[in-house]
Amino acid sequence: MSETMTMNAPLTAADGESLKVKLARERRNKQLKAIALVAPLALFLLLTFLVPIAMLLKRSVDNPEVITYLPQTSAEIAGWDRRGLPSEAVFAAMARDLTIAKEQKTVSEISKRLNMDISGFRSLIQRSARKMPLEVAAGESVRDQFIAMDERWGDPEHWHVIAKNAKSWTPYYLYSSLDLRETKAGTPELAPEEERAFLSIFGRTLWMSMWITLISVLLGYPVAYWLANLPARKSNLLMILVLLPFWTSVLVRVASWIVLLQQEGLINSALMGLGIIGEPLQLAFNRTGVYIAMVHILLPFVILPAYSVMKSIPPTYMRAAISLGDHPFAAFWKIYFPQTVAGVAAGALLVFIMCMGYYITPALLGGPQEQMVSYYVAFYTNVTINWGMAAALGSLLLVATMTLYAVYSKLVGANKLSLG
Amino acid sequence: MGISTPASDALVSFRGVQKSYDGESLIVKHLDLDIRRGEFLTMLGPSGSGKTTCLMMLAGFETPTHGEIRLDGQLLNNVPPHKRNIGMVFQNYALFPHMTVAENLAYPLTIRKMNKSEIAERVKKALGMVKLEALANRYPGQMSGGQQQRVALARALVFEPQLVLMDEPLGALDKQLREHMQLEIKHIHESLGITVVYVTHDQGEALTMSDRVAVFKDGVIQQIDAANVLYEAPVNSFVANFIGENNTLHGEVIDVAGQQCAVRLASGEVVKASAICIGRSGEPTSMSIRPERVRLNRLADACENRLKAKLSEFIYFGDHVRLRLDIAGQSGFMVKVPVGELDSSWKTGDMLDVGWMARDIRALDSAVVSH
Numbered sequence A: 001m002s003e004t005m006t007m008n009a010p011l012t013a014a015d016g017e018s019l020k021v022k023l024a025r026e027r028r029n030k031q032l033k034a035i036a037l038v039a040p041l042a043l044f045l046l047l048t049f050l051v052p053i054a055m056l057l058k059r060s061v062d063n064p065e066v067i068t069y070l071p072q073t074s075a076e077i078a079g080w081d082r083r084g085l086p087s088e089a090v091f092a093a094m095a096r097d098l099t100i101a102k103e104q105k106t107v108s109e110i111s112k113r114l115n116m117d118i119s120g121f122r123s124l125i126q127r128s129a130r131k132m133p134l135e136v137a138a139g140e141s142v143r144d145q146f147i148a149m150d151e152r153w154g155d156p157e158h159w160h161v162i163a164k165n166a167k168s169w170t171p172y173y174l175y176s177s178l179d180l181r182e183t184k185a186g187t188p189e190l191a192p193e194e195e196r197a198f199l200s201i202f203g204r205t206l207w208m209s210m211w212i213t214l215i216s217v218l219l220g221y222p223v224a225y226w227l228a229n230l231p232a233r234k235s236n237l238l239m240i241l242v243l244l245p246f247w248t249s250v251l252v253r254v255a256s257w258i259v260l261l262q263q264e265g266l267i268n269s270a271l272m273g274l275g276i277i278g279e280p281l282q283l284a285f286n287r288t289g290v291y292i293a294m295v296h297i298l299l300p301f302v303i304l305p306a307y308s309v310m311k312s313i314p315p316t317y318m319r320a321a322i323s324l325g326d327h328p329f330a331a332f333w334k335i336y337f338p339q340t341v342a343g344v345a346a347g348a349l350l351v352f353i354m355c356m357g358y359y360i361t362p363a364l365l366g367g368p369q370e371q372m373v374s375y376y377v378a379f380y381t382n383v384t385i386n387w388g389m390a391a392a393l394g395s396l397l398l399v400a401t402m403t404l405y406a407v408y409s410k411l412v413g414a415n416k417l418s419l420g
Numbered sequence B: 001m002g003i004s005t006p007a008s009d010a011l012v013s014f015r016g017v018q019k020s021y022d023g024e025s026l027i028v029k030h031l032d033l034d035i036r037r038g039e040f041l042t043m044l045g046p047s048g049s050g051k052t053t054c055l056m057m058l059a060g061f062e063t064p065t066h067g068e069i070r071l072d073g074q075l076l077n078n079v080p081p082h083k084r085n086i087g088m089v090f091q092n093y094a095l096f097p098h099m100t101v102a103e104n105l106a107y108p109l110t111i112r113k114m115n116k117s118e119i120a121e122r123v124k125k126a127l128g129m130v131k132l133e134a135l136a137n138r139y140p141g142q143m144s145g146g147q148q149q150r151v152a153l154a155r156a157l158v159f160e161p162q163l164v165l166m167d168e169p170l171g172a173l174d175k176q177l178r179e180h181m182q183l184e185i186k187h188i189h190e191s192l193g194i195t196v197v198y199v200t201h202d203q204g205e206a207l208t209m210s211d212r213v214a215v216f217k218d219g220v221i222q223q224i225d226a227a228n229v230l231y232e233a234p235v236n237s238f239v240a241n242f243i244g245e246n247n248t249l250h251g252e253v254i255d256v257a258g259q260q261c262a263v264r265l266a267s268g269e270v271v272k273a274s275a276i277c278i279g280r281s282g283e284p285t286s287m288s289i290r291p292e293r294v295r296l297n298r299l300a301d302a303c304e305n306r307l308k309a310k311l312s313e314f315i316y317f318g319d320h321v322r323l324r325l326d327i328a329g330q331s332g333f334m335v336k337v338p339v340g341e342l343d344s345s346w347k348t349g350d351m352l353d354v355g356w357m358a359r360d361i362r363a364l365d366s367a368v369v370s371h
Helices: A019-059 A065-069 A071-077 A088-104 A107-117 A121-130 A142-149 A156-164 A172-177 A198-229 A232-247 A250-261 A266-273 A287-311 A316-323 A328-356 A360-365 A373-382 A387-416 B051-059 B101-111 B116-129 B145-157 B175-192 B203-209 B227-232 B237-242 B297-302
Strands: A180-182 A188-190 B010-019 B028-036 B040-044 B066-071 B086-089 B163-167 B195-200 B212-217 B220-225 B247-257 B260-265 B270-275 B284-289 B305-316 B320-327 B330-338 B351-356 B362-364
Touching: A019 A387, A065 A071, A065 A107, A071 A088, A071 A156, A088 A107, A088 A121, A088 A142, A107 A121, A107 A156, A121 A142, A121 A156, A172 A180, A172 A387, A198 A232, A198 A287, A198 A328, A198 A373, A198 A387, A232 A287, A250 A266, A250 A287, A250 A360, A287 A328, A287 A360, A316 A328, A316 B086, A328 A387, A360 A373, A373 A387, B010 B051, B010 B195, B028 B051, B028 B195, B028 B220, B040 B051, B040 B203, B051 B066, B051 B086, B051 B163, B051 B195, B051 B212, B086 B145, B101 B116, B101 B145, B116 B145, B145 B163, B145 B175, B175 B203, B195 B203, B203 B227, B212 B227, B212 B237, B220 B227, B220 B237, B237 B247, B237 B284, B237 B362, B247 B270, B247 B330, B270 B305, B297 B351, B320 B351
Parallel strands: B040 B195, B040 B212, B086 B163, B163 B195, B270 B362
Antiparallel strands: A180 A188, B010 B028, B010 B066, B212 B220, B247 B260, B247 B284, B260 B270, B284 B362, B305 B320, B305 B351, B320 B330
8 A cells, every 4th residue: 555655645545535535424424323313302302392492482572463463454554654643544454454354253363462552452443343344435534433433543542552563573572571561662661560560570589499599508418418428328228218209299299298388287286286386387378388398399409419529529538638737627618518519509500490480389389479480471371371471471581591590600610510 | 665665766656556347346456556756667468457447547537446546655546637737648649629739738738827928938849849840730630640649749748747647649550650659759758757657558569668567467467577577587477478479388397496497298398497486396387488599400409408399380571480380299389580590491391309498488377377
C-alpha cells in the first residue's frame, strides 16, 4: 500500500475507493442504526408530549369563533374607523352572518365567545339570531332595524368587542390569567380589584410549593444522610420504607391522610384520648393538611437524589477534615454539605416543579384557599369548558416553571445538578 | 526497656491496648509499642491484622477498648481527634473536591486562625516541598493520582504536626509511581525530622522506607525491628514468610548445642541450623532459608549442609533465574541464581548438589506461635 500513499493524492482504501467516502459511509450506517433505535421513543414523545404542548400554547391565544362564524362581518368591520357606530355595510353583513349561523346552528359558539367580553352579549346575539333573516324594505336602514330590535346594537361598545375579536388570535385568555384586560388602545391594564383572582392564585401556588420544598428538604436531608451511612442491610430496609409510598396510588394515600387527619380522625382522637388537646385540631381541609400530605408524597424525590450523592462521598473526607483540626460540626458544613448541594438541589427542583402542577392533594385535602393553578385548569376544562382559559393557565404555569428552572440553574449550575 | 514505663525518647506509647468491635474477639490483642521521636515506623501486616485499627486509635477515629495511648506524655484516650494535632494521609487522598489545591492546604491553617499572609507563605512552602507550585489553583479532579497524593501529603504537613500518620497512601498508584513516591516521602521525612507512622501491606514498601517495621498478625506485633534485621533474622516463621521470599523445611529437633541445633527432615537427612526459637529435642520445627543463600553444585562444596535435589523448573527473571527444586521429599524449594552463575548444561530432571551454611538456615517455631 505504501506506494499509493503519495503526499498529495487523497488516501484510498485497498479497493481504490476514497478513504473519506468509505469512512463517511461507515459513520452514516452507525448513525442510522442509532436513529432507528431512538426513533420509537422520539416519535412517542413527539406525539404525546411535544405536539400537545404546542397545541396547548396555541390554544391559549386561539380565537376562531368570530372570524369563522361571522366571516362577512369580520371582513367589513376591518374598515371601521372605531368612531361612532359602524357603517350600514357592517350591519348588513352581520344580518347575513347571523342568518347563516342560525341555519348552521353555530349561534351559541359566537354568543359564548362574545359574552366573555361583555356579559349579556349571549342573549343579545341569540335573540337577534332568532329574528333572522331580516326583512328589509328598499331604502330602509339595516342599522335602524337592528337598533329597533335591541337598543344595545346602538352601543358602540358591543361593536368594539366584535371588532377586537375579528382576528384569529387574542391575548384575552393570557391577560385574564394574569388579571389583566385589554384597553381600547390594545394595551394591557390591571383589572379592577374585585375582578382579580389569578395573580393571587399563582402567588399561592409559588408560596405553597416553596414551603413544601423547604420542609421536604429539611426532613429528607437527615434521612438521606442516615441511609447513606448505615450498614448495607439496615439501609436496604430503610430504603424500602422510603420507597413504600411509591407503591400505592396517590389517591389512596390522600384518602388515608383524610382518615388520619380529619376532625374525628385517628390523630385527633388519639391526642384527645391522651388528654393532650381539649378539642380536635383542624388538620384536614386546610393548608396544614395539604402540607402534610404533599410533603409525604414528595419526600422520596428529595431523599433519592440526595442519597445517591451522599453515597458517593467517602467517609474519609470528614475524617481528613477532622484530622486537620476542624470540629466535626464545622467540618460537616464546610466539607460534607457543599458536596451534597448538587443532589439536594436536584431533588428540591424536582419537588418544586411537581408541586407547581399538583392537583389531586390540594383538591381533596385542601379548602378553597389551598387550591392551586392546576385546580383552575381542571375547572375550566371540566366545568365551564373554556379551553382558552385552561390552556392559558397551563401555558403560564409552564412558563413560570421554566423561568424558575432557568434562575435555579443559573444559581446552582445546571451541569452541577445531579440526579445520581 | 520496661514494659510499663515509656522510653525517654518515645513520642507515642501504646500500653496494654486492646480493641474489640463486637465484644467477642479482639482485633488488637495486647499492644505495647513505643514510637520514637523522629522515627519512620511502618506497621506491616496482612489485612485484618489490626494495623489499621492501631493507626485509627492513634488518630482518634477509634477508641481503645482497654489500655492507654500517650502522645508526648499526654494521655490521648479522651482527646477528640480534631484536637490531637496529628497529620494524616489517606489511601484515597481525601482531598476536598470543591476546593482548589491552595484552599485544601490553607484549610488546617485557617482553622488555626493564622493570618492571610502567613497562610499564603506556608501554603507556598508546602507546595514547594512536593514540587507542585504551578498547580496551586487546580482542583483535585484535574490532577493525576500521584499529584493528588503529593497534595495530600503537603496538606498533612502544612500545619507542622509532630506526628504524621499514613494509611496505605500509595495503594492506589501504579508500581513505578509508587516506588518514586516512596523515596520522595522518605526524603521529606528525613529533611523535616517529623515522626511518621506508616501502614501498609506491601513489604517492599516497608523495607524501603522505614527505620523500623512492626509486623502485625492477628492483633499482635510478631516482630519489630529495622528492615535488614527483619529480613536477615526473622524470629518466627510468619515473619520469615511474610517478609521477602523464603523456603521452609519441616523436621524434628534431635540435638541442641548452644546457638546451633540439628534437625532431622522427614526424608531422614539431618540439617544443622541456627537455633532461634525451638523447643527441646524431639519437638517439631520449621526451618527457614532465603533462596539467595542456597548454593549449587561446586559452590555447595564448602557448606555445612549438603543435600541432593531434583531440578523441576526454570523461571527466567532477566537479571537472575529461579530454579525450583524437589528436595528431601518437599517440592517448591526455590533457589535464586544470578544469570552469570548459571550452568547451561542444566536441564529439568537433573540431580543437583545443594548446600547452605548453618548460620543461614534458621530453625523457628513449628506452628505460628501467638505471643
